[in-house]
Every structure is written in C-alpha cells, then in structure tokens.
Amino acid sequence: GENVEQHPSTLSVQEGDSAVIKCTYSDSASNYFPWYKQELGKRPQLIIDIRSNVGEKKDQRIAVTLNKTAKHFSLHITETQPEDSAVYFCAARGDDKIIFGKGTRLHILP
C-alpha cells in the first residue's frame, strides 16, 4: 500500500541555521505533497504544499522541493527562529486520501 517515509525523526538546529526534512513516497500516482506543522496540543496546520507539475516552491523562509523520478520531496527552513520548534509532517496524496509521514520533531536551540 501507500507509504511515506520521513527523516530524521528528531532534528536540533541552532537558531538562525537552516533545517532540512526529507521524505520519500511509494505511490507513483501521488500528485500533491502538503507539509503540516503541529505544535504541542494543537491541530496540524498546513504550512506549504507542492503539486506534481512543479519542482520547487518557496514561501518566505520555507521552501519545498520535489523529485518525482526519485519520489523524494524535502522541506527547507532557513533562518530558523524559536517559533519554528514543532513537529513537522510530510504527506503525499494519490487518489483522494492523504498519507502522512511519522513526523520530525524540530528543536531550535538558542
């Protein structure tokens, strides 16, 4: 069945540095790749997404890249800030349901 692998499970970066989270997916029919941020005790919130006809998308300090051939996609956060500390989930959608990765807990160190 469909599967989304996410790495690393935990990531600590110094404030101001960049963070990169990587995901792979198994369903070649997947055409939409959202990224969600979940703060402790809160609901997941969409922060950025990318569609299969695009290789890269950027929104201020956040960027996503997609390599459909390799079935890889990544989240890049630059100039990290304390409020970036959270759990980040990648996801892939084929058909109509979204399959989530297991999440990356990002710690921003002062």
Next chain:
Amino acid sequence: DTGVSQDPRHKITKRGQNVTFRCDPISEHNRLYWYRQTLGQGPEFLTYFQNEAQLEKSRLLSDRFSAERPKGSFSTLEIQRTEQGDSAMYLCASSKRTGSYNEQFFGPGTRLTVL
C-alpha cells in the same frame, strides 16, 4: 468560529464501552476525513466521505469502528467495545472538492483514553 469543530474534546471510558465522536466540517466543504493519531506518529487515515457517501475505509479500521455522515454535513465516528489500543487522538478534517488539489483543514481533535 468557521473552522472544523469536534466534540467532545476529551473522552475517558472504560474498556468495553461504546463511544461516539462528532465532527462539524467547514460549512461549504463536501469532503470529510477521519484520522487517528497516536503519540509520536503522524495522522493515520481511517475513512472519508464525499457528501453523505463513504468512499473509502482503511484496511486498518476494524469492524468495531463505524462512521456516518447522514446528511452530508456533520459526521459521527463510533467505536464499539473499546480496547486500550484505541486510546489516541481522533482528528477530523474537511476540504472542498473543486479540483485535484484541496487543502484539508483539521479540527482540534478528540482525545480518547480507554482505561
């Protein structure tokens, strides 16, 4: 509040009891999804509806779980004969079916604890 709402927010029950959760989607959204999230894991797909039709159920969903969306608006998720392994956060999400790429908006979740 025009977002997705869920009720109750917390539910504590004894093993073997039945529980029912409710989700009210964003009013113009015709798609509604149920997920289960356990500590340290991503949301796990359970089932989804387009209007009142249940279009897919996860193979992981046992026969003790049932979901309905009778009028195409709110939805209920029932768990019968609860087990301790059912303890989790149950998330509902909704989206608007207008094309191939539709953001899902999540509700606050119902946290279930089975004693």
